[in-house]
Amino acid sequence: MTRFKTALALAAALLAFPAFAGETLMIQDPYARTMGGVGTSGAVFFTVMNHGAEEDRLIDARxxxxxxxxxxxxxxxxxxxxxxxxxxxxxVVPAGGEHALARGGDHVMLMGLTREVADGDVIILTLVFEKAGEVVIEAPVDNARKAGMAMDHSGHQMQHGQTEGSD
Structure with a gap:
């Protein structure tokens, strides 16, 4: 494995760890897909897990x-x-539950990309929750990722129940 590929694998493994919002919300497995160059679009996907006793709501992203x-x-x-x-x-992210933002369903849409974004780049995204406030996450761009694939903490991909055609 080249040094570059080793560095990419390490970066992917580090980014696979969840982000936390206070003590109640956890953002798991963020990743992005893009359409290409400046002016095009993309999307970010992840799962929000709510370990709190009351529901929260993702109300914005920047x-x-x-x-x-x-x-x-x-x-x-x-x-x-x-x-x-x-x-x-x-x-809505229910109390004690989760809400998945996944291909073919709910997602964060990026319109009018302001710079070239390619595989391996990282998109910084600020999520705004009604109760938990702002959470900053890093979403690696992975255009080759198939629907339903998730990263384990070692940087390897794992299959999670969706079919490839379910975008």
Missing amino acids: SDVAQKVELHTHKDDGNGVMQMLHVPEGF
Whole structure:
């Protein structure tokens, strides 16, 4: 393994560790996918785990890598066509539960990338929660990652129940 690949594997392993918001929320397995160069779009995915006794809500996200950052979801228009919609009210994270932001579902949308973002780059994202406040996470760009894949703490990928076609 080259030094570069070793450094990338180490960075991925370090980034796979969860981020914490106070003592109640944990952000697990963040990663991003992008469409390419400046002006294009991308998305960030992760799971929010709430170990607290009351629900919280993800209400906003910010990043300097995009002109506009919004919370989005996918919805069937009734004719078999999926539409991406802004969700201004955010996503509830139930007490003692979790909320997954995953491909084909809820996610953080990055619109109008302000710089070139490629595989291996890290996107800094500030998540804003109604009760827990702001949480800063690092999401490595992994355009080759298949839906349902998660990183274990050693930097290896593990399969988690979704099929590749479930974007």
